[in-house]
Amino acid sequence: DIQMTQSPSSLSASVGDRVTITCRASQSIRGQLNWYQQIPGKAPKLLIYAASDLQSGVPSRFSGSGSGTDFTLTISSLQPEDFATYYCQQSYSVSLTFGGGTKVEIK
Amino acid sequence: QVQLQESGPGLVKPSETLSLTCTVSGDSISSNRHYWGWIRQPPRKGLEWIGSGYYSGSDYSGGTHYNPSLKSRVTISVDTSKNHFSLKLTSVTAADTAVYYCARHVGSGDYFDYWGQGTLVTVSS
Numbered sequence: 573d574i575q576m577t578q579s580p581s582s583l584s585a586s587v588g589d590r591v592t593i594t595c596r597a598s599q600s601i602r603g604q605l606n607w608y609q610q611i612p613g614k615a616p617k618l619l620i621y622a623a624s625d626l627q628s629g630v631p632s633r634f635s636g637s638g639s640g641t642d643f644t645l646t647i648s649s650l651q652p653e654d655f656a657t658y659y660c661q662q663s664y665s666v667s668l669t670f671g672g673g674t675k676v677e678i679k
Numbered sequence: 680q681v682q683l684q685e686s687g688p689g690l691v692k693p694s695e696t697l698s699l700t701c702t703v704s705g706d707s708i709s710s711n712r713h714y715w716g717w718i719r720q721p722p723r724k725g726l727e728w729i730g731s732g733y734y735s736g737s738d739y740s741g742g743t744h745y746n747p748s749l750k751s752r753v754t755i756s757v758d759t760s761k762n763h764f765s766l767k768l769t770s771v772t773a774a775d776t777a778v779y780y781c782a783r784h785v786g787s788g789d790y791f792d793y794w795g796q797g798t799l800v801t802v803s804s
Contacts, residue, residue: 573747573748606788608726608791614796615782615794615796615797616780616791617794618790618791618792621785621788621790621792627792659725659726661726661728661791663788663789663790667746668728668746669728670727670728671725672725673726
């Protein structure tokens with residue numbers, strides 16, 4: 573299986589901050605990386621697919637970048653509704669795997 | 680609007696079989712446009728993909744992909760007449776306690792764009 577490692581595992585930030593979350597794959601996955609947001613008690617929500625494509629309806633303050641083994645999710649100006657846990661997921665291998673998550677908390 | 684809804688027992692005894700169904704509205708499972716998948720999340724832990732299936736026109740057997748760590752215990756099947764798909768997980772233990780989500784799996788990119796709300800299944804005697 574391809575292992576996905578996210579960092580940090582948690583972070584504290586304020587409304588308006590720029591936030592960057594990193595996801596690293598154990599081998600090259602080219603650009604086949606997706607990002608999800610999960611609010612407590614809710615199902616995950618797709619934010620970004622294919623490393624940098626914004627899912628329809630997702631605010632433009634969310635962006636993704638990277639290729640190969642290193643990827644980032646950036647929130648340009650953190651909003652109150654963005655406090656959640658974020659997961660990356662690789663789609664290079666037929667055996668799909670998720671990262672461990674990054675919890676974004678209010679400072 | 681595509682919607683998915685999981686249903687099934689919330690409590691399963693150890694060594695027995697966990698069975699869940701996902702009813703889809705707003706899309707047709709038999710349209711061959713997408714895969715349909717299951718993902719689980721143990722309490723206070725991350726997400727684990729269980730498997731996904733694709734309606735091949737006759738049955739699901741030719742188009743299923745399973746997590747290797749669960750493959751020996753998992754079956755995903757589809758009932759096109761009811762527009763729903765199902766998960767069976769055999770020989771469950773406490774480690775299988777989790778919230779189980781069904782989701783639409785976009786085959787062209789292998790990501791999940793619509794999710795059910797999730798259902799908690801507890802394995803306990």
